[in-house]
Amino acid sequence: MLLIAGVMATGASPVLGQHSSSEDSASALIDQSTLPAAPELKGGRPRIKDGAVAPAATELPPPLLPLTAPPSLALPDQNQQVSIHELRPLTLEDALLLAEVNSPTLKAAASQTEQAKSSLRAAISSWYPKIDLSASGLPEYFKSYSFQNPDFVPDRVVQKNTGAINPLTGAPEIRNETRDGYNERYGREWRVNASLQVSWDIINPRRVPEIAAARDQYEQARDSYAIALRDLRLNTSTDYFNLQEADEGVRIGQASVRASLVSLRDARARFNAGVNTKLEVLEAETQLARDRNILTSKLGDQDTSRRLLASKLDLPQDITPTAATPARPLGSWQPSLQESIVAAFNFREELDSLLLKISINNSEANASLAAVQPVLSFVNTSSTSRREGQSGITSLGDIDMDDYVWSVQNSTSLRATWRLFDGGRARAEYRRFKQAAEESAYRFARARDSIRLEVEQSFFGLRTAVQNIQTTGSEVLSARESLRLSQLRVQAGVSTQREVVNNQRDLTNAELRYAGAIRDYNTSLAQLRRRTGLDALVSCSNPVLPSVKSVDNEPSIPIEPTPLKSVCPAMEISTAPIDTPDTTRSLW
Template identity: 35%
Template sequence: MIGNKCKCCGSRYIRQGFLGQRKFPDLGSADPLSCSFVQTPYMAAFLYRLSFLSALAIAAHGVTPPTAIAELAEATTAEPTPTVAQATTPPATTPTTTPAPGPVKEVVPDANLLKELQANPNPFQLPNQPNQVKTEALQPLTLEQALNLARLNNPQIQVRQLQVQQRQAALRGTEAALYPTLGLQGTAGYQQNGTRLNVTEGTPTQPTGSSLFTTLGESSIRATLNLNYTIFDFVRGAQLAASRDQVTQAELDLEAALEDLQLTVSEAYYRLQNADQLVRIARESVVASERSLKDAEALFRAGVGTQFDVLRQQVQLAQDQQNLVDSIGNQDKARRALVQALNLPQNVNVLTADPVELAAPWNLSLDESIVLAFQNRPELEREVLQRNISYNQAQAARGQVLPQLGLQASYGVNGAINSNLRSGSQALTFPSPTLTNTSSYNYSIGLVLNVPLFDGGLANANAQQQELNGQIAEQNFVLTRNQIRTDVETAFYDLQTNLANIGTTRKAVEQAREALRLARLRFQAGVGTQTEVIDSQRDLTRAEANALNAITAYNLALARIKRAVSNVNNLARAGG
């Protein structure tokens, strides 16, 4: 068909044959090779199409094509005489430097890993220099190591452990009420009294105007041993039962916190694995876009491509680079989330040492998982204990207005030294001074009955309040039971769904990779379009991300069903 016009000389030409050779009927006897558009580009197009046929033949025998076609075209078009296609400058390409995280120092874990990464024993010590919070080291950790570190370092676990000790101390205080109390009371002192006697009408022996001073002193010491014991009441037994249940309740809270921590760390670890692989996929996508852009520019310089194809590939490369930047940012946030869950030192960052792979399968059926969760979950037992605690506390409140029988006993000793001193003008006429001492003892024993008659309804109000708390605990038990079943079913269905998706996504990755390879060959041979390459590249990136997300989602669902069932680490039939 005549109507195509040469971009160089304006001559009309006809495209003939499968390879699209150009015939110039309007040039007459002129040498067709004198047209600069026909010289090297014609040979480049021929080589492109020939290389496409060769690549198809090589691929049919399972061999990878040796050299990139773009490199072959660039070597062919390196002629001293410039052509129109070579003289036309393609649009400036987007810089292809792929972003990468800053330099880090990887630390190989050793036998003292748990000791080295333990949290600071002084919780009030805060960094005051920038270098104290700068993360210069990346510490590789397996999931098992991360779980062990979390159990040692996590402050929430330490709080739960302290609460258990607190409840145990309260129990010892309640048990102390079952024993008698024994006390010793002692006093020691000295007292003195003085009197003065004046003679107003005297006698021969006591003349008028004489006086006498008398001083009486006493030094005393007393000691008393008291014994008190409550023989019977309606309070201590209920209080003791409530305190014992509170200790068990605190232990169950610790167990639930450990299960929650295991889920939190597992999720953070799997998400970091996912973020690491998404960064890898994004980098590979950038490399693929750079390669496609290189091919598009080579075709454009050879005159068989268009500026539009180059621009589209530049846009695709920019999008892939932006996706890589976002992926690296998400990776950094995932690392810090895991570090926070582990409560590691301020200058430590982490790497996942475990490969991304399917965790052990879950071999329990849905019905078995639900029944096992009802048996294992500490939250259910905690609500039962809360109900018992409330009713025991109600019984103790009512016992405050019931009779109490007690025993009281005491034994005491007394000692005193008395002095009688006299002085005055006629002191010698009076009896001589005296110094005496005395001692005595006493003891008592008896029963004490205490019968409260009226307290204004305080005990009954407190009892009703605790009984209502017991009823609330019963309803919380029902809510917790239903939530546990929902958690198990949700995690189980997610587990099945993601397990089925893993096979589908893996197959999709293989198909997308092959489709991209063929799209590149078609484009490089001139029989395909840049749109096919871009779409195939997007499909491959999406397929790889979907395959990765399916594995991560399966592992997350497995971690959640373990938490929903609880205490599955020792089960022979359960995974992990």
């Protein structure tokens, strides 16, 4: 087993307690009313800065191409399609890369951002005129027949030639005769009508607040994407650390089972030789059963951790990931607690999103008042029509289809609409959105407190993990040496198997606690990086320490605010100030 960083460190940059920093300051409590307002620091409508978030990877390198996610709508329907055909070792960097490329959650967040961008473009379109083209019939064939009550049809006068010649003029004589009027009419026409209308709102009180709200919603979607990306990286790292701990647990369980088998073999040999009792054999068998139970449990944890990571990475259905690297501390956290909190306040998009929510509610409130405000529009309408044929003809055969009528009209106007009374609806909607903005301000205060608490919890967890790595590392070395000595004592006949069993159990538990401390440290470190946006890490070396416990020159377990040792070895050389040897930088 490799005891990494912290057990044998002789120098370190100390981690000071929170109370020590407060004791150094003699100033009175800060008047909370003098704290700067968030809109003054971030702006009333904050925008995520380009480059503030490392962009997600979009392509996989050739070695990882076989791990491309299956199609989104793929659904296996056969046993062999979900059978595991490959165990693929992955490093933490490979896991993060696969998560960014494959994750459906991140793809959905990116899609929501594009949707918000399209909504913003739709809102901006209200600044431009609208052009509408309409046509009734392309073309339209019209045929008609009408019949009127003969009693209401006026008589018609018809001129009839009498056959006589007028002696004076020499022209035929004509006389008028009265006949019944036509009460039937026929018509046949081809018609085409088209209209082109251009309208533009010169004054529209709803336009500006709606565009402002859409723009803030787009920025909110970008913040949500950044949050989803960072959470994905944190969750992937956490699952990978859990897998590393599970692998270490399996290794410890296997080593314990092997050691128990050896102890049981020796106990049986001594019992057969008559130098010990049946009780020692039973104790060895009990320890073997206990170690097998631990191994079984850790194997189950390993399988679960592998599939959890596979689900997070959206790997192909027949591939299971494994950890390619053993657990080791990622580095040492340099900023103090106060620096981490302030950085989190400046970094977290959750606060920006709530400020944008306040701005959205204010814009919606202004838009609701536009319902009772005047709207002035410019409208120009051009229309044209053409008809071929005739209508109102007394005989269907007399209709001439060569006859046509063509017309063009154009009208320009200013139109104004103003709802003078709506029963108080607009004012009520205005108050509702203003109250929602006030609610968002309260949520901002709650989010601010939650962010600080998250940073403090991660920081305290990191501090605890630093100490646990050192104490459990020392415990492993001590337990390992105790087991070796107890085995020598049994072989010399001055001790019993019970002592070996107890020391072996202590060693197993110490190694499991050490693996858990490494996991807790890396998890807290990843949480701090996620929650503060800082990446101020000093990488740890990876020394291989001897199994023999060295002389401990360090003082006993310190109590705050006594400086604590760092998880990284020899950190004093790389981080201690040069000018003043006895002055140390506080991680707090």
